[in-house]
Amino acid sequence: MLKAKIFVQLKPSVLDPQGKAVSNSLHNLGFSSVFETRISKYIEISFDSEDKARTAQETEKICKSLLANPNTESYHFELEEC
Amino acid sequence: MLKAKIFVQLKPSVLDPQGKAVSNSLHNLGFSSVFETRISKYIEISFDSEDKARTAQETEKICKSLLANPNTESYHFELEEC
Numbered sequence: 001m002l003k004a005k006i007f008v009q010l011k012p013s014v015l016d017p018q019g020k021a022v023s024n025s026l027h028n029l030g031f032s033s034v035f036e037t038r039i040s041k042y043i044e045i046s047f048d049s050e051d052k053a054r055t056a057q058e059t060e061k062i063c064k065s066l067l068a069n070p071n072t073e074s075y076h077f078e079l080e081e082c
Numbered sequence: 083m084l085k086a087k088i089f090v091q092l093k094p095s096v097l098d099p100q101g102k103a104v105s106n107s108l109h110n111l112g113f114s115s116v117f118e119t120r121i122s123k124y125i126e127i128s129f130d131s132e133d134k135a136r137t138a139q140e141t142e143k144i145c146k147s148l149l150a151n152p153n154t155e156s157y158h159f160e161l162e163e164c
Contacts, residue, residue, distance in 0.1 A: 001117070004146060007124060022149075033130050034144075035129060037127050038126045040125060041121060042122040043104070043122070044119070055115070
């Protein structure tokens with residue numbers, strides 16, 4: 001069993017309106033030292049496989065074909081046994 | 083400047099319909115070794131502060147009061163300098 005821990009984040013140059021909304025709320029709640037908030041997706045996929053090289057390739061394909069929007073998002077992942 | 087890296091995840095006992103939908107899509111795309119998918123939020127908050135202890139307390143409060151639903155979600159975070 002392998003687990004891919006995948007982070008899908010907006011590219012730094014892309015505005016994050018949801019993060020901006022959270023920053024504003026936090027300022028309104030009195031957290032004045034908050035400077036910036038960025039909200040991303042964190043996805044864990046468990047694979048019924050022991051083949052690390054192949055699973056890494058599959059995870060790469062999964063990120064490209066389904067999880068990340070290549071225009072606005074970047075991704076990285078790590079694989080671990082579980 | 084400090085950065086809090088916050089993970090907000092559904093509790094293991096809570097059904098994740100979005101994750102289930104991704105699993106189904108991946109099976110349909112031919113990724114048959116996918117066993118389970120869980121989708122979570124990953125939030126980075128930058129603080130204009132150098133006081134680690136106080137920022138950790140604030141992050142704890144922020145998670146409780148805004149970011150996580152205590153009924154269905156758990157959270158953990160780490161703080162690092164940036």
